[in-house]
Amino acid sequence: xxxxxxxxxxxxxxxxxxxxxxxxxxxxxxxxxxTGLASAALTAELPGSRHANAGEKLQFRKSEIGxxxxxxxxxxxxxxxNNFYEFGTDKSDPARYAHTLRTxxxxxxxxxxxxxxxxYDVESLLKMHPxxxxxxxxxxxxxxxxxxxxxxxxxxxxxxxxxQPTSKAxxxxxxxxxxxxxxxxQRRAVLRWPYVEGLRMDxxxxxxxxxxxxxxxxxxxxxxxxxxxxxxxxxxxxxxxxSIVKIRFVDREPPTSWNLAQPREYGFYSNVNPEVDHxxxxxxxxxxxxxxxxxxxLMFNGYADQVAGLYSGMDLRKYY
Amino acid sequence: xxxxxxxxAAVAAACRLAAVPANRGQVALCSYRTEREALVLQCRLLSxxxxxxxxxxxxxxxxxxxxxxxxxxxxxxxxHGIVSVKVLVWAAxxxxxxxxxxxxxTGGLGANPIEFVxxxxxxxxxxxxxxxxxxxxxxxxTGLPWxxxxxxxxxxxxxxxxxxxxxxxxxxxxxxxxxxxxxxxxRRPFITAxxxxxxxxxxxxxxxxxxxxxxxxxxRWQKLHRLVYVSAVAxxxxxxxxxxxxxxxxxxxxxxxxxxxxxxxxxxxxxxxxAAKSGx
Numbered sequence: 161x162x163x164x165x166x167x168x169x170x171x172x173x174x175x176x177x178x179x180x181x182x183x184x185x186x187x188x189x190x191x192x193x194x195t196g197l198a199s200a201a202l203t204a205e206l207p208g209s210r211h212a213n214a215g216e217k218l219q220f221r222k223s224e225i226g227x228x229x230x231x232x233x234x235x236x237x238x239x240x241x242n243n244f245y246e247f248g249t250d251k252s253d254p255a256r257y258a259h260t261l262r263t264x265x266x267x268x269x270x271x272x273x274x275x276x277x278x279x280y281d282v283e284s285l286l287k288m289h290p291x292x293x294x295x296x297x298x299x300x301x302x303x304x305x306x307x308x309x310x311x312x313x314x315x316x317x318x319x320x321x322x323x324q325p326t327s328k329a330x331x332x333x334x335x336x337x338x339x340x341x342x343x344x345x346q347r348r349a350v351l352r353w354p355y356v357e358g359l360r361m362d363x364x365x366x367x368x369x370x371x372x373x374x375x376x377x378x379x380x381x382x383x384x385x386x387x388x389x390x391x392x393x394x395x396x397x398x399x400x401x402x403s404i405v406k407i408r409f410v411d412r413e414p415p416t417s418w419n420l421a422q423p424r425e426y427g428f429y430s431n432v433n434p435e436v437d438h439x440x441x442x443x444x445x446x447x448x449x450x451x452x453x454x455x456x457x458l459m460f461n462g463y464a465d466q467v468a469g470l471y472s473g474m475d476l477r478k479y480y
Numbered sequence: 481x482x483x484x485x486x487x488x489a490a491v492a493a494a495c496r497l498a499a500v501p502a503n504r505g506q507v508a509l510c511s512y513r514t515e516r517e518a519l520v521l522q523c524r525l526l527s528x529x530x531x532x533x534x535x536x537x538x539x540x541x542x543x544x545x546x547x548x549x550x551x552x553x554x555x556x557x558x559x560h561g562i563v564s565v566k567v568l569v570w571a572a573x574x575x576x577x578x579x580x581x582x583x584x585x586t587g588g589l590g591a592n593p594i595e596f597v598x599x600x601x602x603x604x605x606x607x608x609x610x611x612x613x614x615x616x617x618x619x620x621x622t623g624l625p626w627x628x629x630x631x632x633x634x635x636x637x638x639x640x641x642x643x644x645x646x647x648x649x650x651x652x653x654x655x656x657x658x659x660x661x662x663x664x665x666x667r668r669p670f671i672t673a674x675x676x677x678x679x680x681x682x683x684x685x686x687x688x689x690x691x692x693x694x695x696x697x698x699x700r701w702q703k704l705h706r707l708v709y710v711s712a713v714a715x716x717x718x719x720x721x722x723x724x725x726x727x728x729x730x731x732x733x734x735x736x737x738x739x740x741x742x743x744x745x746x747x748x749x750x751x752x753x754x755a756a757k758s759g760x
Contacts, residue, residue, distance in 0.1 A: 233591075241591035249726035252590065303724075305592055350725045421725055440668055440721070442660065449591045453655070 215381060218374045220292035220312045225367060227296055227462070233307035235376050237449050242383045243301065244402060245350055246336065246343035253345075258382035261342045261403065266387045270319075272409035273329035282373065282387050288322035289314035294377070295370055297393035299400075300432045300461045306446045311391050312374030317365045319407075325361075329409035332364040333357070334390060337405045351417050357401035358414035358428065359392065362470055368393055368463060371404075394463040396430045427480040431471070432461035436480050554624075562626055569630050573637035576604045577644075594652045601645040602674075606719060608638035609712050610736050617743045632688055635708070639685040642678050670721035677714035680707045709744075712737055 244254040268285060271277040286292065292312050300306045320332070338354035340346040346353040363369065372391045373380060380386035385402025392399050398418050408414075418426035425439050434444045434457040445454040460467050471479075557565050580600055583589050589596045612635040619627040654660050664671045684705055687693070693701045716737050720730040 237591035245725070251592070305595070440670055442664070447592065447594065454653075 216379045218292055218312050218377060218379060220294050220374075220377070223293035223295050225293075225295055227298060227308070230296075230298070230308050231450070232296065232310055233449050238307060238309055238375060239381050239383060241449065243303075243397065244345075244383055244385070246345040246353075246355065246403075247383065248345050249350060254383035255381075257344065260344060261337075261382045261386070263382065263387040263403075266405075268388065268404055269406045270323050270408075271406070272333075273326045273411060274409045275324035275326065278323070285319055285371065285388070286314055286373065289318035292373070293370075295368075295391075297368075297391060298461050299391075299393065299397055300446060300457065302396040302398060302426070302430070302438060302443075304441060304443070304446050306448050306455075306457075306461075308448075309375055310377075311370060311372040312377065313370040313372035313391065315367055316369045316371050316390070317367060319371060320365060325409040328411045330361050331410050331412065331414055332359050332361065333406075333408040333410050333414035334359075334401045334404050335406035335408070336401055336403050343403075351421055355401060355417045356414065357390065357399055357416050358410075359390075359399075360413075360470075363392070366467060366470065368466055394432055394460040394467045396426075396432060398426070399430050429471075429476075429479050431467075431476065431480075432457060433459060433476055433480070435459075436477055557626065562629055565626075566630065566633060569633050573608065573634065576600065576641070594648065598645065598648045598653065601641050601648060602719070605638055605641040605645055606712075606715050606733055608634055608641060609708070609715060610733065610740065612638055613708065613712060613737070613740045617740060620747075636685060636688060639681045642681055646678055670718055673714045673721060674718035677711045677718055680711035680714065684708060684711075709741060712741075 240255045241251045242254040243251065244258065247254040247257040265281065267279045267281050269277070269279050292314060294310055294312050296308060296310045298306055299309050316332075334357045336355040337343060338346060340353075359369070370391045371388055372385075373388050375384060380389065382403075385400075388404050389402040390400045390404065399416075413428055416426075416428055418430075419428055432443075437443050443457055446457045447454050458464070553565070553568070556568060580589075580597060583596075584593070612631055615627055615631040615634065619625060650656060650661060654664070665675045666672070684707060687696065687701065687704060696704070716730060716733050719733060720727065723730055
């Protein structure tokens with residue numbers, strides 16, 4: 161029997177990945193230069209930046225912060241099983257429809273009680289920390305499933321220190337992009353758009369809290385909240401707001417989307433807590449994606465040693 | 481006329497297939513009914529260029545598809561008899577299960593297979609429950625008495641998918657933990673509703689045989705089987721209360737159920753009025 165290898169395309173004819181990715185970026189940057197001179201002025205230094213289009217390799221160092229000894233959830237599951245209602249409410253919708261989101265150019269407005277209101281491109285935010293870090297974190301969804309994800313990002317604290325909030329800043333409010341053309345789920349009022357989230361200042365400054373731009377060593381895919389998102393591993397997943405365009409320092413507890421939708425079911429804090437049930441289901445256990453049996457949910461998603469102190473003296477049943 | 485409507489061509493094709501005359505989009509089903517009234521009704525139901533359909537040109541292909549399916553269904557009945565139609569119904573009812581098995585074997589159930597199976601079996605329970613409730617109104621509207629013979633298999637399949645749904649919950653979600661299950665049923669309204677919806681189907685499934693109808697007597701049997709209305713309402717509530725924010729789908733089921741129950745209500749009010757009149 162003859163076994164022949166297909167030789168239709170010589171390997172030397174295949175465009176190397178870097179080349180075609182660069183070409184794609186070149187086209188996008190050309191479009192940027194042609195269409196948005198104003199924003200181009202704000203988003204300096206795109207060429208050769210660490211921040212790039214979805215699915216490109218990133219330079220990072222492995223952080224000592226994070227978990228070890230738990231199997232990471234496969235890339236395919238992390239990128240096909242998502243809650244990102246801006247693209248539809250089915251778990252498979254974001255992977256299917258998120259291609260309409262354009263992440264280059266992208267700017268984040270930092271404003272409120274801060275030394276200077278300013279618009280940053282993602283690259284200049286990332287420069288506020290010496291290097292990108294890989295953090296392997298558990299992610300627990302309020303619906304009762306969980307993953308282990310190797311995020312790439314920088315501590316939010318580094319950004320906060322660099323932009324210098326004033327003494328009035330007690331909370332940080334975040335906002336997702338609002339553009340029904342790019343985020344077609346926003347055409348229906350499933351939630352009040354744009355999606356908003358918030359953290360208390362000490363939560364935002366906590367070393368576990370990061371702004372992520374990638375996972376598994378590559379830039380985020382749109383369905384995971386590209387180009388930049390929050391990751392707060394001891395809180396339910398919906399606190400980790402995606403595709404951020406605004407960070408605002410405020411003096412009072414900011415509104416948050418799920419709390420606005422169902423105040424009795426989703427509180428501002430939304431810390432992972434196996435003892436405080438969601439009114440409609442138990443939070444005592446979770447199904448780790450890829451596992452058959454359920455696991456016990458850990459207090460603060462297993463980060464109690466690091467974060468329990470933030471809430472000492474607080475009644476966690478009241479502040480759920 | 482067919483050219484104007486996107487779905488017209490499909491209807492024409494269906495008419496050719498089913499060997500019935502088609503005229504200006506009006507589909508005549510004269511060979512199936514003798515009663516003139518029923519015939520006119522069907523023509524009105526199936527016409528694709530009536531104003532209500534014409535107003536929504538996007539729906540025309542769907543409408544034409546439904547029309548075609550209906551015509552083929554009637555053709556099947558005419559040519560091969562009720563047994564062949566029952567085979568079709570069985571095949572349609574088994575398809576969701578076969579699809580699940582196929583997806584399970586090929587890894588197509590996604591990142592959270594147990595959730596997928598739970599949602600899928602729950603959905604098909606509701607769909608078949610509503611389908612079984614649609615049989616009687618459809619029978620009246622079309623004047624096709626034999627449709628009632630499809631009600632039992634559809635109802636039994638609704639119970640079958642409901643059982644799969646419950647087993648998935650008890651086994652794969654709760655791992656037979658009695659404490660947790662009792663706690664859920666008592667304290668979580670959406671589970672209480674779902675559990676009630678299933679419980680009410682049990683006596684109906686148990687008395688679904690011809691022997692049971694004979695033993696109970698038609699009147700009593702019918703009375704008992706009205707429990708299906710309560711079960712369907714509880715089932716829709718179960719779905720509605722479970723959803724986090726996007727209520728489109730439960731709303732669709734609720735609307736269909738409202739139409740099906742509303743039809744019955746209107747019919748019984750009419751009967752009651754007629755009885756009151758003649759009694760005077």
